[in-house]
Every structure is written in structure tokens, then in C-alpha cells.
Amino acid sequence: MEYVIGILLLVSFFGLVVYAVRGGNLMLGIFVMGIIWTVLPMVGNMLVTNPDFIAANKEAISITWTEALQKVFQSGPEGWGSVLVNVVFGAWFGRVLMKTGIASTLIRTTTELGGDKPAITCILLCIVTTACFSSIFGAGAVVAIGVIVLPIFMSLGIPKVLATCAFMLSVGAGMFVNPVLYGQYSAFFLGEDGKTLYPYEQHVSWGIYALLIQVAVVIIMVAVLSREKKVHSWAATAPASAKKRRGDNAPGIALIAPIIPVLLLIVFKVPIILGFIIGSFYALFTCGKIKNWSQTCRMVNKDFFDGVVDTAPLVGFLLMLPMFNKAAELCVPYFNALLGGIIPNNTLVISIVFAVLAPLGMFRGPFTLFGCGAATLGILKGIGFSTAYLAPLIIIPSTVMNVSCCITQSWIIWGVNYTKVSTKEYLKLSTVVGWIICIILQIMVYVMFG
Amino acid sequence: MKYVISEMMEELIKLDAMEWGGYAFYHEPLERKFTEEQKKVYIRKANACGEQEAEELLKEYPDTGIKALAEDMGFTVKMPKTPAGGGHVIFAQYVEPKEITVFTDCVEKAEKLIKKEHLTSLLEGIDLTEVLLAHELFHGIEYRKRKEIFTQTEKIQLWKRPFSNRSRILCLSEMAAMAFAKKMTGIHCSPYILDVLLMYAYNEEAAEALYEEILEAAGIREREEEC
Numbered sequence A: 001m002e003y004v005i006g007i008l009l010l011v012s013f014f015g016l017v018v019y020a021v022r023g024g025n026l027m028l029g030i031f032v033m034g035i036i037w038t039v040l041p042m043v044g045n046m047l048v049t050n051p052d053f054i055a056a057n058k059e060a061i062s063i064t065w066t067e068a069l070q071k072v073f074q075s076g077p078e079g080w081g082s083v084l085v086n087v088v089f090g091a092w093f094g095r096v097l098m099k100t101g102i103a104s105t106l107i108r109t110t111t112e113l114g115g116d117k118p119a120i121t122c123i124l125l126c127i128v129t130t131a132c133f134s135s136i137f138g139a140g141a142v143v144a145i146g147v148i149v150l151p152i153f154m155s156l157g158i159p160k161v162l163a164t165c166a167f168m169l170s171v172g173a174g175m176f177v178n179p180v181l182y183g184q185y186s187a188f189f190l191g192e193d194g195k196t197l198y199p200y201e202q203h204v205s206w207g208i209y210a211l212l213i214q215v216a217v218v219i220i221m222v223a224v225l226s227r228e229k230k231v232h233s234w235a236a237t238a239p240a241s242a243k244k245r246r247g248d249n250a251p252g253i254a255l256i257a258p259i260i261p262v263l264l265l266i267v268f269k270v271p272i273i274l275g276f277i278i279g280s281f282y283a284l285f286t287c288g289k290i291k292n293w294s295q296t297c298r299m300v301n302k303d304f305f306d307g308v309v310d311t312a313p314l315v316g317f318l319l320m321l322p323m324f325n326k327a328a329e330l331c332v333p334y335f336n337a338l339l340g341g342i343i344p345n346n347t348l349v350i351s352i353v354f355a356v357l358a359p360l361g362m363f364r365g366p367f368t369l370f371g372c373g374a375a376t377l378g379i380l381k382g383i384g385f386s387t388a389y390l391a392p393l394i395i396i397p398s399t400v401m402n403v404s405c406c407i408t409q410s411w412i413i414w415g416v417n418y419t420k421v422s423t424k425e426y427l428k429l430s431t432v433v434g435w436i437i438c439i440i441l442q443i444m445v446y447v448m449f450g
Numbered sequence B: 001m002k003y004v005i006s007e008m009m010e011e012l013i014k015l016d017a018m019e020w021g022g023y024a025f026y027h028e029p030l031e032r033k034f035t036e037e038q039k040k041v042y043i044r045k046a047n048a049c050g051e052q053e054a055e056e057l058l059k060e061y062p063d064t065g066i067k068a069l070a071e072d073m074g075f076t077v078k079m080p081k082t083p084a085g086g087g088h089v090i091f092a093q094y095v096e097p098k099e100i101t102v103f104t105d106c107v108e109k110a111e112k113l114i115k116k117e118h119l120t121s122l123l124e125g126i127d128l129t130e131v132l133l134a135h136e137l138f139h140g141i142e143y144r145k146r147k148e149i150f151t152q153t154e155k156i157q158l159w160k161r162p163f164s165n166r167s168r169i170l171c172l173s174e175m176a177a178m179a180f181a182k183k184m185t186g187i188h189c190s191p192y193i194l195d196v197l198l199m200y201a202y203n204e205e206a207a208e209a210l211y212e213e214i215l216e217a218a219g220i221r222e223r224e225e226e227c
């Protein structure tokens, strides 16, 4: 019986993969999967007869329907609530950086350092982009910075595909230490008491190297590929926003604002929400935006509102995802029964598989936590690897292949549409580069935690 | 919708090279490095450079279509359909060393627009393809003459001594290319108006925003301050 359930679970899993690859709405797809993965193991729990299986999973399969439903549909999204709060504060911070003109000033100043040398300017801008996205999170911010950076890349004669790819990979590199993205990951590693087993310090201990490696690979990519024939195009760009220009003169001292929250967190262990608040007010203060109480109130109100709107598209998905994650936990005994014998209990083999098959992290596949990876993680957890090893193992393809490379990522869809590169051309470059990054990072993680 | 396209075109046709120069500098990444006075000098010199190149070429090839001319000079001219809307519409491109591409999709769309909106008399004698080709041809000539032509040799020092990083000023090339295209095709207004016309064929709102940006960059209209 447990095999039948296990096979049905796998079939539905591949159903989701096909659905995701075909571009189906993921929010509802994930929700339906949450239901299927709750019902199947629960029905299985009632029907299993194999005494060995029952003995091995006594606790897991004695869960009642009420408990299961509570776990999946109530505690799941509730647990994610704390992540959501971080996302909102992060989006507000992003808004402030745009509004004060700090982001655009930073980009302009950087461009003035590099001038017309495509490689130098592009590399410097990639580094600045990474720095910005080590704190900021959200499609709104990526778009706001992208509409400044991408036209500069293209006016320097950098081919569109390379420009888009370099920008998106730079955004993704910053995500390795981004506290908001970390928050989303940490929710996959909760202990019995609901506290995370995967603290931020642990994450940064390898994330900072991952960031540096991804930036280094981007730099090499730009240095090699920008030597190709220069492209000069006559194109019109819709003005980013009517108010773009006004803010290009933030004072030098304000320009460190983007990394304040993450710096405070890493160095002084200042909680991230407080970090965002300090960062935001530092930005507003140094840019002379704080004049009097009522004006400050209005401004903060407005920025917060805009920040929340920025995160809105993500919220629905973020609240459905945990149902699926929790449901995946119910399925662990069945996956173990089916795959436990096949999946080796050896970190070296697992690391090699994750390195070699890294592109499975694309199209919401089994190696990304923002897709079916939640189930993969459930299976691997069942086998009993340590969190310190398991977390980076699956976060690498999630951050590199999904967040930095895949066209199912909201802001990458935007970028590809904005620069008009064909998705095929884009994926050709991004997949290869992402794959290389994954291989390097998996080797690093194996050495550090394997 | 705030503007009618014919209204926008009428306004834009009136702008002179100096005002378009303001728009060119508006998109110049190094814009902050120049004073208003320096910009004016650069605008004048860049336009003169483009016109001079055109005059030389016209002497050599009187009464030749731009396409034939470009091909005769050894450039490959391609005309695929390509673009598909969005915030960044590409009209034409030049790839070093000798490939010129005009994306016909935007030309077709703009020609339909001209008919539909009765802009024919306003845009009398403007062959869009020729203008786009001429602009890109200038970049090709620039590349060939990169050792001596003004737009390529004029540089600005970006770093403080003892470090040195001398950069070209990208918008000079653009202004010169526009002046070149205007002279080569003999049209009566700046080819820069195509930015709005062609964008309008894809995205009316973006074209209107661009129009406002141009007026502001040209110093004709003050930006409304937002609180």
C-alpha cells in the first residue's frame, strides 16, 4: 500500500513540474498540490498494513485528520506570517532608497567612474547592484533599478542578452545574504517548537562566499563576452517615472544606506526589521527629507503603502507555499518507503547529484524551494542529513537557478520583456552560467559542511 | 490620453538642434560632469561633425539612396521584422564592424500610424527607413574613422590624478548621427522626433511620457514638482 501512495505522490509531483514548465499559475497549482499531498498520505495512513512500515513511522502516521488539516492549512500560512512582515519592511526600505534618489545617484556615480569602457562600467554596476540587493528585496526594486542600469549597459554597446543576464545574476548574488530571502528559506527548517533550526549566522557563514563567487563569475562572464562586437542601437526607452531625474543628487554620505541593514545584522546582530528602519531613516535624514513631523508622517505613510503594494503579487504565492511545504512533511514516510532505498545516505553522492543536475532548480522543479523542492527537501530530511548541510545544498539551486536565472522568476520575466531578448537566448546564457556557479558552490558547501 | 499625436509632432518639429541637444544630454550617463556652457559647445560641435560627414558623402555620392550608398561603402544592410512592444523599443542597430539593421516592424507600424492620424503633410518627405539607415550608417563611419573623428576622439578625464580614465562622451555620437541623418535625407526636422513617433506606434502612454521628457530636457517646459 505504501508503495502505491508513494507512486501516486510522485506522479502528482511530476504533474506539478509539467504544469509549472507549461507556465501554469503557480499559486493555485501549489494550493492544489497541498490538497493532494494532504489527502493521499492521510488516506494511506488509514490503509497501510505492512507492520515494518507502521513500526518505522509510528508517530508520523498516527496523526489525525484534524491535526493534519490544522498543520497544513492553518499553521502553515501562519508560520509564514513572520516572513511576510520582513518582506514588507524590506519593500519599504527599497522604496525609500528609490525615492531619496540614493539608488540612482549610486548608479550614476558608478557610471562616472567607468565611463565608456563597457567591461569596467558593467562590472562596477554589477557590484553595486549586488550590494543593493543584499538588503533590498522585491520585484518593484528590481524594476526600479533595472530601468536605470539596463539602458546604461545597452548604451555602452553591451549585447542585450549579456546585459540582462549580468544584471539578473547580480541581483541574485546579493540574494545570498539578503535577510528577506533568508527569512523565506528559514521557514523550511523549523524545529518542533516552531523556531528555525537554521539561524542567519549559519546562513551568512557560507552565503557571503556564495555571493562573492557568483559576483566573480558574473565579472568573468562580462569580461569575456563584452569583448565581442559592440552593438549600437537606436531605441527609445519609456521614461522610468516622471520623477526619475530629480533625485540624482543624494549626498555621498547617504550612498552607504543600501547595505546598512545587512551590515548591522551581520556585524552587530541588529534584528533585520530594526535594521530596515534604521537604514530608511538614515537615508531620509542624510538626504534632507525629514523637515517636520507632519511631512515626515505623510512621507513614511506613502512609502510604506507603496512598499506593501510592491509585495502584493508575492503575498498570495507566499501564503499558499507553506501549505504545500507542510503537506510534503506528511508525505515523508511514503517517499522514504519508495525512495529511501534508492537515495544514498552519502553527502558526497548527494552533492554531486545536486551539482550535476542543478538546472532541475529551474521552472519550479525539484531543486528549488520555490517549487517542488519543498518535497525534495522533505524526502532528504527524512533520510537524516544535518540542517547545516541540507540547507545550503538546496538553497544554492534555489537562489542561483531559480531566483537568478529562471524566467519563472517575476522580475526576470520583466527584464526579458524590457530588453526584448528572446527567452531562448536568455536561458541559453543564464543556464550555463548558473550551472557553473552551482557546481562551484556545491563543491564549496561539501568541503564546508559535507 | 493627454495629447494627440499630431499635436506632439507639431511641437517637436519646432525644436532646434540646441533643444534636442538638451534631450541628448539628458540621457548621457556622464551628464553631471558638464556645465551648461560646455554642453552648448559640445552640442554645436557634434552637430557640425555630423553635418560635415554628410556633406562629404553627398559630394561623393550625389542622388544615391542611403541603402545603396551604405552597401557601396561595404556595409551589410539587414531588414528583419523583430520588435514587439514594451518599455524599450529598438528601431535600428549597428554592429561593429559593418552590419546595419533596420527593424521594419516599427517602420510599418509608424507608416500605418501616419496614414491613420493624417500626419502625412506634417511629416512631408520623411522616409523612415532612410532616416534610420542614415543614423546607423554614421556609427559605421564613426567606427571606420575612430582615430580622427570628433565624436570618438573627444574625451573627458573621469579620474583624479594620478589615476586616469579618459572616456568618450556617448551622446556626442548620437547628436552627430542625427545631424548626419537629417542632412543625408534632407528632412526638415530632427530625426529625434522618431523617438516619439515610433514609440507611439507601440505604446501611446510611453510616447507621451517621452514627449514630456523631451520638452523638459529641451528646457521648454518645467517639470511639475511632486510632493
Ligand SMILES: [Zn+2]
Residues within 6 Å of the ligand: A232, A233, A234, B135, B139, B173, B174, B177
Ligand atoms: Zn545612434
